[in-house]
Amino acid sequence: MRVENLNLKQFRNIAELDLHCPEELHLFVGPNAQGKTNILESLYLLALGKSHRTRTHRELIRFGEKRAVAKASVRKGEQKLRLEVQMTEKGKKVSRNGIEQPRLSQYIGSLPAVLFAPEDLALVKGSPQIRRRFLDMEIGQVSPAYVHHLTQLNKLLTQRNSLLKQLGQKGTFQSALLNVLDEQFIQFSIDLWKKRLAFLSSLKKWARGIHQAITRGLEELEIEYLPSLPSLLDTDPGEWPLLLQRELEKKREKEIRRGTTLIGPQRDDLRLTANGLDLHLYGSQGQQRTAALSLKLAEIELIYQETGYYPVLLLDDVLSELDDSRKTHLLEAIRGRVQTFVTTTNLEGIDQETLAKARIYQVRQGR
Ligand code: ATP
Ligand code: MG
CATH class of the missing domain: 1.20.1050.90 (RecF/RecN/SMC, N-terminal domain)
Structure with missing residues (x-):
């Protein structure tokens, strides 16, 4: 399972994001309150049709805007899927390959994902x-x-x-x-x-x-x-x-x-x-x-x-809470199989081999 592209518009504090991301490991680095978790949240939303942080989709629309869109193109073996979630003040629409999916139960599974966030404690x-x-x-x-x-x-x-x-x-x-x-x-x-x-x-x-x-x-x-x-x-x-x-x-x-x-x-x-x-x-x-x-x-x-299919793995703020050997072990355990999106406030204690393979993004004020 690979997310190849992620495209966001007016999602939380992100006015626009266009990410080409076929690689395996993606590290989003930045100080607090910049938009790192928002990016993972958008992937979770595309996977499960709802946010892991809120039940009200209106919160996901950028302040002052009327509409937010999250899109992803996903490769699943030979298959290619286009997933999209649109949020307006009236409601939320989920679609796959351009076809609206009124039933979440039929949509879920399009992009299997596993998220680990601080709340999971x-x-x-x-x-x-x-x-x-x-x-x-x-x-x-x-x-x-x-x-x-x-x-x-x-x-x-x-x-x-x-x-x-x-x-x-x-x-x-x-x-x-x-x-x-x-x-x-x-x-x-x-x-x-x-x-x-x-x-x-x-x-x-x-x-x-x-x-x-x-x-x-x-x-x-x-x-x-x-x-x-x-x-x-x-x-x-x-x-x-x-x-x-x-x-x-x-x-x-x-x-x-x-x-x-x-x-x-x-x-x-x-x-x-x-x-x-x-x-x-x-x-x-x-x-x-x-x-x-x-x-x-x-x-x-x-x-x-x-x-x-291996799901995509979303790790929010997990690294900062593990000691260096656990960090290394965790990253080793997932290497080579699972596309992983990680947020962290710093790169300390992450082994060189992992860093060499990762795509590293600095996140500042929703960019
Ligand atoms: P931390 O390291 O503290 O976890 P983060 O980079 O993960 O920080 P996010 O949770 O992604 O931070 O949030 C970034 C910012 O997005 C927050 O300051 C929040 O106020 C802002 N935000 C949340 N919802 C909206 C919205 N609907 N419109 C605009 N900004 C929003
Ligand atoms: Mg966060």
Whole structure:
């Protein structure tokens, strides 16, 4: 996978950018607040149809302007793709090879990408919601069907929760409609669980290897899925429908009293441990960062396995937080396979071999 050209207009603080970038490693260097992350954000936007920093696309339009455009031409094996995201005050339009893509689920995957940004520390440090979002986004990149099922589950949950509230107000615990919704809920949940567990079992293998290399064998990373229905993991998937149905029956009164769905993929979590230590609770900052980075780098291999293409790697401000040997190791690990875009405030501690191969850009005031 190679981004060959990146073209931006009125994107954040960048009035115009025309980058011919078929090389492998690109280093964007400059002081704070110059536009380095904005460039990575535009690549992420082209890859996933949305920003990693904001939900409101209007923020991406340069102050005082009405329209922003991000375009990329991408080489995917023999294929060439033209990707484009246009943002106006009215909305956002995503297109591939000149054809508008109204459904993001059908667009995602055009440019597989993996981003590691300072916020990703929250993968370990933050709430379960952040870990679920990580799973959902990453699986979504390799499985459009997953995105579709997830959207359906969320719609269904909105419907189910509002019905639960209504029933609570009426004080009834019987509802034919709830039974129908439950049947669908069980189907979607099981589908998502299967996909998440399969994804996780491969992710785990890669992440552990990478983690071991970065910590030089001193720490062993373990990743566990924590379902809101704990018996799930000890039950044969063939029996999941019955298991979930029974659990929903058991919880029905409680769910109606609380007006919300208490079990399902929307309430699950992940546990990350290093040498048996729960990193969320007890990990040092450095340990948390190493674990989060390992998860992200594992995705590179996973996406390759699933699609046959290495994704592009976007590393925002990661180098400044790693010691020199980790920096070198990280850059070595990705060399030769993965097109990488890196932001950094300085080039200190980056080995000569890497610097010799890299394209280095000075970023100043959006130029
Ligand atoms: P750091 O090293 O601190 O991470 P950076 O070079 O990555 O800095 P960016 O996050 O890319 O900085 O942001 C650069 C500037 O873009 C910021 O000063 C920000 O105020 C500005 N900016 C953000 N959104 C817009 C916008 N819509 N219009 C104009 N400028 C914007
Ligand atoms: Mg930045």
